[in-house]
Amino acid sequence: ITQGDAESGELALPPPPTAAPATAVPPTMAPTRTVAPTAAPTAAATRPAATQQSVAPTNTLAPAPTDEPTPAPTAASAMSGEAGQSFVIGEGSEITFTVEEELGRSPIRFDAVISSTGLSGTANLDGQPSVVTLDLHSLSSDQQYRDRYIQSRMFPDTPEAIVTVDQLPDLPQSFFDGETTNGQLDGSLQIGDTVTPLVFDVEARHDGDVINVLGRTTFTWEQLGLAKPTARSVVYLADEVRVQVLLVGRGAP
Numbered sequence: 139i140t141q142g143d144a145e146s147g148e149l150a151l152p153p154p155p156t157a158a159p160a161t162a163v164p165p166t167m168a169p170t171r172t173v174a175p176t177a178a179p180t181a182a183a184t185r186p187a188a189t190q191q192s193v194a195p196t197n198t199l200a201p202a203p204t205d206e207p208t209p210a211p212t213a214a215s216a217m218s219g220e221a222g223q224s225f226v227i228g229e230g231s232e233i234t235f236t237v238e239e240e241l242g243r244s245p246i247r248f249d250a251v252i253s254s255t256g257l258s259g260t261a262n263l264d265g266q267p268s269v270v271t272l273d274l275h276s277l278s279s280d281q282q283y284r285d286r287y288i289q290s291r292m293f294p295d296t297p298e299a300i301v302t303v304d305q306l307p308d309l310p311q312s313f314f315d316g317e318t319t320n321g322q323l324d325g326s327l328q329i330g331d332t333v334t335p336l337v338f339d340v341e342a343r344h345d346g347d348v349i350n351v352l353g354r355t356t357f358t359w360e361q362l363g364l365a366k367p368t369a370r371s372v373v374y375l376a377d378e379v380r381v382q383v384l385l386v387g388r389g390a391p
Contacts, residue, residue: 147236225387231257240374332363
């Protein structure tokens with residue numbers, strides 16, 4: 139858990155990719171060539187050529203058959219074309235947990251934050267479950283005693299937490315066009331034998347071979363079946379924990 143003035147728990151989608159600007163090629167001027175003056179035209183050259191007595195008739199060409207126009211793809215067909223893709227969660231992903239806290243040496247309450255980049259899993263766009271695993275022992279902060287407390291007291295025998303979304307909803311065409319899509323996802327968080335249903339407010343964007351998903355949710359210690367953490371230096375700790383998770387997935391080979 140880190141103090142809010144040392145680190146923020148706010149995450150955001152990365153900016154969309156931009157096309158590289160075209161490199162301008164400076165125009166080159168072809169060298170000019172001096173043309174020698176020509177001789178005066180001769181009589182033969184100026185004499186008009188004889189015309190032919192008859193002109194062959196020209197053939198009238200029938201119009202070439204044209205192909206029937208190809209109908210523009212609809213949103214449904216575009217989505218079905220994109221469906222079936224799987225994206226591997228990895229580099230660039232991050233999760234933060236933020237909870238209000240007050241320490242004995244300070245009368246001011248502040249947001250305490252813990253974070254991790256230890257996320258892995260797969261996001262599926264084909265209706266299959268999407269599963270993301272968090273390495274709980276990778277949670278870190280700017281306070282070593284808090285890190286030790288998390289690993290040795292809170293999760294000594296539970297190194298992983300698993301978030302599962304059974305099925306993604308129908309995705310609009312704008313998502314596949316690279317626009318940010320907003321919505322809600324029903325999921326679950328499993329720590330040990332305890333499974334907690336959660337609802338995530340989601341922003342997502344499809345950037346070709348990469349998808350970026352930002353989810354926000356909250357839970358209480360009781361929901362997770364965990365006792366509220368205690369320490370002599372902590373005089374207040376809120377019941378509600380705010381969660382933000384940024385998932386960056388790359389197309390599976």
